[in-house]
Amino acid sequence: MTTVDPRITDLRQRIDALDEQLVAVLAERVAVVREVSRYKTDEASVKAPDRVEQVVAKVRALADGHGLPADLVERLYRLLIAELTAVELACVEERVAGRP
Numbered sequence: 001m002t003t004v005d006p007r008i009t010d011l012r013q014r015i016d017a018l019d020e021q022l023v024a025v026l027a028e029r030v031a032v033v034r035e036v037s038r039y040k041t042d043e044a045s046v047k048a049p050d051r052v053e054q055v056v057a058k059v060r061a062l063a064d065g066h067g068l069p070a071d072l073v074e075r076l077y078r079l080l081i082a083e084l085t086a087v088e089l090a091c092v093e094e095r096v097a098g099r100p
C-alpha cells in the first residue's frame, strides 16, 4: 500500500468536514427553492431570468470578496440554478396537473 503524506491526510479531513457543511447548506437551499415553487404557476415564473441574473451578479461579487474566481462561481451557480429550475418545473407541473 502506498503511504500518504500525513499533511495530505490532515488536509483531506478538513475537506471532508467542509463538504459536510457544503452539502448541508445545499440541502437547505434546495428546500427553500422547492418552497418558492409552491407559489408559482407557470414556466415563466419558474425560470425567472431576471432573478437568475440578480443571483449571479450577487455571487460573483461575493466570490470577488473572497478572492475566488468569479467566472468559476458563476458557472457553478448557473448549473445549480438550471438543475433547481428543472426540479421546480416538475413540482409546479405536478401540482397544476393534479388540480380539479
Ligand SMILES: C=C(O[C@@H]1C=C(C(=O)O)C=C[C@H]1O)C(=O)O
Binding pocket: 033, 036, 045, 046, 047, 048, 049, 051, 052, 055, 080, 081, 084, 085, 088
Ligand atoms: C428560486 C427561484 O426559482 C428559480 C431558481 C433560482 C435559484 O436557484 O436561485 C432563481 C430563479 C429561478 O430560476 C426564484 O424564483 O427565486
